[in-house]
Amino acid sequence: MGRPLIGITTNHDDREKELRLRRHYVEAVIAAGGLPVLLPVVADHEIVTEYLARIDGLLLTGGGDIDPLLYGEDPLPENGRLDPLRDDFELGLVRKAFERGLNILGICKGCQVLNLALGGSLYQDLYRQKAAVLKHVQEAPRWYPTHRVRIKRNSHLYRIVQQEFIKVNSIHHQAIKEVSPFFKVVAYSADGVIEAIEKKQGAFVLGVQWHPESLWKSSWENYNIFREFIKKCRK
Numbered sequence: 001m002g003r004p005l006i007g008i009t010t011n012h013d014d015r016e017k018e019l020r021l022r023r024h025y026v027e028a029v030i031a032a033g034g035l036p037v038l039l040p041v042v043a044d045h046e047i048v049t050e051y052l053a054r055i056d057g058l059l060l061t062g063g064g065d066i067d068p069l070l071y072g073e074d075p076l077p078e079n080g081r082l083d084p085l086r087d088d089f090e091l092g093l094v095r096k097a098f099e100r101g102l103n104i105l106g107i108c109k110g111c112q113v114l115n116l117a118l119g120g121s122l123y124q125d126l127y128r129q130k131a132a133v134l135k136h137v138q139e140a141p142r143w144y145p146t147h148r149v150r151i152k153r154n155s156h157l158y159r160i161v162q163q164e165f166i167k168v169n170s171i172h173h174q175a176i177k178e179v180s181p182f183f184k185v186v187a188y189s190a191d192g193v194i195e196a197i198e199k200k201q202g203a204f205v206l207g208v209q210w211h212p213e214s215l216w217k218s219s220w221e222n223y224n225i226f227r228e229f230i231k232k233c234r235k
């Protein structure tokens, strides 16, 4: 049987009219047995539907901030660069993928998009809005894990990584605030920040706040996240 086709979302620079993606995502999908295809940010929702009919799994990648008006808040000064086209594309993509029962892995912003698309909300800025938070915007290389997360035992993620604590990299100033009713929290950092969510029932839908695509070469736990995702997409 051939490799499952994995649609990977792309970054979009509206000023330069450019689509971009860090190569790590593509390399991780190939190493785990998938066939990557990049999904360009497009305004046409029918294109979204056609992509979903063809791919076997969806990988939501990292990026900038999401427009807080989409969860009913005006922007705080710390809110970063927005990309309205990408927000619209990805929220539509996730809602349709959910309806189709597609397997999804959401990374960093992708984890937040999963939560927001299905009724959750976000912290616009952890440092302003949540007391006594750890350093979540690390000043170490991306391949180097800087904080720990605690994983709940009764979860897919625990079965994947097979331990209660793992070390992760951290490159986010936003995080999930209220969790979507379709998801449960499966990992926290020591300050109580939500670091992973998964769908309560049905398809494999996992969101992680860290960047396993930059850790998989040196950490079998993070490699296993991709392996398990691709395995589920094969069925």
Ligand SMILES: [Mn+2]
Binding pocket: 135, 136, 147, 169, 170, 171, 172, 189, 195, 209
């Ligand atoms: Mn973190």
